[in-house]
Amino acid sequence: MTHLDLSPVQSRACWSSADIRSATKEWIYELSASDVDELDAALEHSRSRGLSGTRVTRDDFPLPTLGRLMDRVDSEVSRGLGIFLIRGLPVRNYSKEDASTIFWGLGTYVGEPWPQNLQGDLLGNLLDTGKRTVDANVRYYETNEKLGFHTDGADIVALLCLRTSKSGGGNHFVSSVAVHDAMLERAPELLECLYEPFCVDWRGDQADGAPPYYTMPIFSRQSDSVSSFYLGEYIESAQRFDGVPPLSDRQREALACFDDLCMSDEFRIDLEQQPGDMSFISNLVTLHAREAFEDHDDPDERRHLRRLWLASSKTDHRPPLLQALYDLRIGQRRREKKLLQQS
Numbered sequence: 001m002t003h004l005d006l007s008p009v010q011s012r013a014c015w016s017s018a019d020i021r022s023a024t025k026e027w028i029y030e031l032s033a034s035d036v037d038e039l040d041a042a043l044e045h046s047r048s049r050g051l052s053g054t055r056v057t058r059d060d061f062p063l064p065t066l067g068r069l070m071d072r073v074d075s076e077v078s079r080g081l082g083i084f085l086i087r088g089l090p091v092r093n094y095s096k097e098d099a100s101t102i103f104w105g106l107g108t109y110v111g112e113p114w115p116q117n118l119q120g121d122l123l124g125n126l127l128d129t130g131k132r133t134v135d136a137n138v139r140y141y142e143t144n145e146k147l148g149f150h151t152d153g154a155d156i157v158a159l160l161c162l163r164t165s166k167s168g169g170g171n172h173f174v175s176s177v178a179v180h181d182a183m184l185e186r187a188p189e190l191l192e193c194l195y196e197p198f199c200v201d202w203r204g205d206q207a208d209g210a211p212p213y214y215t216m217p218i219f220s221r222q223s224d225s226v227s228s229f230y231l232g233e234y235i236e237s238a239q240r241f242d243g244v245p246p247l248s249d250r251q252r253e254a255l256a257c258f259d260d261l262c263m264s265d266e267f268r269i270d271l272e273q274q275p276g277d278m279s280f281i282s283n284l285v286t287l288h289a290r291e292a293f294e295d296h297d298d299p300d301e302r303r304h305l306r307r308l309w310l311a312s313s314k315t316d317h318r319p320p321l322l323q324a325l326y327d328l329r330i331g332q333r334r335r336e337k338k339l340l341q342q343s
């Protein structure tokens with residue numbers, strides 16, 4: 001491949017673990033009693049219209065004060081640090097459906113809902129279903145297995161913690177662009193490899209007739225912006241397909257260097273999400289990971305997160321595949337909404 005003219009990212013999203021720990025006031029917000037009252041009023045307003053969950057629009061969920069906070073969330077995630085955490089939603093005071101409606105309502109202020117799979121699901125459930133990833137069509141979020149650093153398939157992924165596991169299940173976050181700059185300084189020849197395409201397993205979510213894998217570089221550069229798209233486990237599982245070339249020694253060395261830096265104390269932050277925590281993460285500049293966990297016997301107490309994928313109007317660029325997914329899935333949803341409005 002032609003030699004890349006690489007340069008450091010040098011943005012606010014390029015943070016070390018020490019940097020982000022010292023900036024908690026910039027990315028962590030604790031809900032006050034008056035904030036919760038405002039959310040309760042918005043929930044009641046949507047109920048008065050007979051609406052809940054994904055049927056709720058921004059107009060159905062008025063937030064005269066918190067709306068400004070959510071605009072700040074969008075700006076910080078899309079053009080700032082790449083991460084924001086809202087704490088203190090008293091989820092035990094609500095049914096899971098009502099807590100999810102509040103989460104969805106807040107999300108409508110951050111971005112446009114982005115379908116999470118071919119079935120068009122907009123509000124995902126992250127639960128251990130008892131499945132295992134030895135089944136080629138099982139996704140990691142359906143299991144209690146460890147999930148390495150990765151990105152999701154949208155501009156922003158948001159997670160609401162409803163219940164925590166009996167043990168384990170901790171979350172990790174890292175600035176992918178900080179790791180990029182570290183590799184540029186320490187192993188530039190390996191960083192260049194990550195700008196080349198890798199084969200990635202669809203894990204059964206491909207369109208009818210499409211190949212069961214796709215190709216995608218881990219880093220993409222557009223002008224002065226660098227974005228990442230990474231699914232390490234799915235790169236490895238794509239090796240099972242005919243037509244996928246074996247990973248070269250150079251590729252494996254580059255992936256190992258990348259993973260080691262992500263997991264290092266220098267860059268990784270650890271977060272034990274508590275019930276009521278809502279995290280908003282840019283998939284373009286931030287990676288997240290999850291430890292394996294042991295769950296409760298009581299089904300209602302088992303680890304349970306709700307997930308939103310969001311398209312932000314503040315996103316300046318997307319990696320090529322992510323833009324293609326946006327055009328396909330957001331475009332399809334808009335067409336379906338238009339048909340519903342006309343019927």
